[in-house]
Amino acid sequence: MRDVQIVRAVNAKDIVFLFAICAGCDAQYSASSMSPKTSRFSSNSEAETIGIVQVHEDTLDWDEADSIAFGWWEDEWYTTIDSQTVPLVLLPTLTYDNWKNHLIRRRDSLKTRYELAGSDSGRMAVLKEAEKCLLNNLVNGIIPHWYGTPWEFNGHTDVPGEGEIACGYFVSTTLLHAGFNLNRYKLAQQSAYNEIKTLQTTGSVHKLINKDVDELVELAQSSLKEGLYVIGLDFHVGYLLKWKEEVYFVHSNYWYPSQVIVEYAKTSVALMGSASYYIGEVTTNKALLKKWLFNTRISIVMD
Numbered sequence: 001m002r003d004v005q006i007v008r009a010v011n012a013k014d015i016v017f018l019f020a021i022c023a024g025c026d027a028q029y030s031a032s033s034m035s036p037k038t039s040r041f042s043s044n045s046e047a048e049t050i051g052i053v054q055v056h057e058d059t060l061d062w063d064e065a066d067s068i069a070f071g072w073w074e075d076e077w078y079t080t081i082d083s084q085t086v087p088l089v090l091l092p093t094l095t096y097d098n099w100k101n102h103l104i105r106r107r108d109s110l111k112t113r114y115e116l117a118g119s120d121s122g123r124m125a126v127l128k129e130a131e132k133c134l135l136n137n138l139v140n141g142i143i144p145h146w147y148g149t150p151w152e153f154n155g156h157t158d159v160p161g162e163g164e165i166a167c168g169y170f171v172s173t174t175l176l177h178a179g180f181n182l183n184r185y186k187l188a189q190q191s192a193y194n195e196i197k198t199l200q201t202t203g204s205v206h207k208l209i210n211k212d213v214d215e216l217v218e219l220a221q222s223s224l225k226e227g228l229y230v231i232g233l234d235f236h237v238g239y240l241l242k243w244k245e246e247v248y249f250v251h252s253n254y255w256y257p258s259q260v261i262v263e264y265a266k267t268s269v270a271l272m273g274s275a276s277y278y279i280g281e282v283t284t285n286k287a288l289l290k291k292w293l294f295n296t297r298i299s300i301v302m303d
Contacts, residue, residue, distance in 0.1 A: 087244045088262065089140035090147065096160060099141040100177050106133050107179050111293045127289055134292065135228055135283040138178050139241060143250060143262075146170065151258045156188070167237050168195065170252035170260060171230055175199075175282075181291070182298040190302060192232025196280035197301040199230055202287040206279035213271045220247045220265070220279075227284040233274035240265065240279060 094102070110133065114126040145160040155164030158173050165173070168188035172195075176184045187195055196205050206223075208216055224242050231240040231249070238251025247265040255269045265271055282288065291298055 086246075088248075089144055090262070092145045094141065096142075096145045096177075099137065099145070100179075103133075103137045103141065104179050106137070107293060107295075114293055127286055127293075130289050130293055131227070131283050134178065134289070135226075138174065138228060138283070139243065139250075142174055142178055143239075146174065146252075146260045147262065149252070149260045151252045151254055151260070153254075155252075156185070158184070165252050165260065167252045167254065168192070171195065171237055171239065179292055179295070180298060181295050183300060186300045186302070190300060192235075192237035193278050194301045194303065195237055196230050196232050196278050198298060199282060199288055200280035200285065201291070201298075203281070203285070206277075208277040208279075210275055211277065212275075213266060213268065216271065216277050217247050217266045221245075224279075225284045228282045229284075230280045230282055232276075232278040232280075233270065234276055236270055236274065238270075239282075 107130075110126055110130045114123055114130075117123045117126055146165070149157070149160050149162075149170075150164045151166065152164030153166055155166045156169045156173075157163030157165050158177075166188065168190070169184065172182065172184035172187040175187075176182055182198075187198060190198070193205070206219070208219065220240065220242055224240075226242050226244075229240040229242070231238060236251070236254065238249055241248040241250055241262075248262050249265045249268045249271055250260075250262045251270065252260045253263075253270060271277075290296070
């Protein structure tokens, strides 16, 4: 039997903190203090979870659990993402437009510094700063606004929390809003592998064929730098995030609860269900970073 997480609705009055939505790196938010608009709660506090919640074995309805995730259960239940300790911002801080504008201003400032740098080492230092800037602002600024946005196979909203978003559109839209000059429609309509080849402008795509999620996580832990990557599955695409020695999967999830979530890669049902993984660099990709800095149009790889 394989471990999988259960993502289910819980009553906000039964827990002190919501897991995978209600905390950032520097703050904790009690369930009772959050407005319906901010947390996407209904008026009677029935929470549609964004990410993973803590559920204890003695409160778990096993018939419901089996119907939600199609079996694969262990006798013992466990907690997945704990929002009190995970080093990610999971609740939006600035408005979405403010985050986008802030990131564009930072990009333009870095571009000017890159152009004025008088040496290769100076330009490499600017690229290193750009890498950290893009990673932090995407992971802790842009993406948190999308948590809880419903998944739909044809969804293509460009407003987080409104309408629906498919997995490919989640990736292409967040990259566009982070300042990459690309056609989000054309990118999202490609195969996951072509999406990755589009972004992996130099170097090779990491390929794992007929492998399982444990081997994927082992590769990420041993071979990938801290950063954000696009990962293609057999029939799905999302972000693989290596952050503070942990590996996460950030994606518009077609499994229950069918919405944008962040979860540990090692217990992701979507990752478990794929036999192939294709990984392309985003924030650690210097050629792509230069295209981001200079607002260079990204050509879409198509079949």
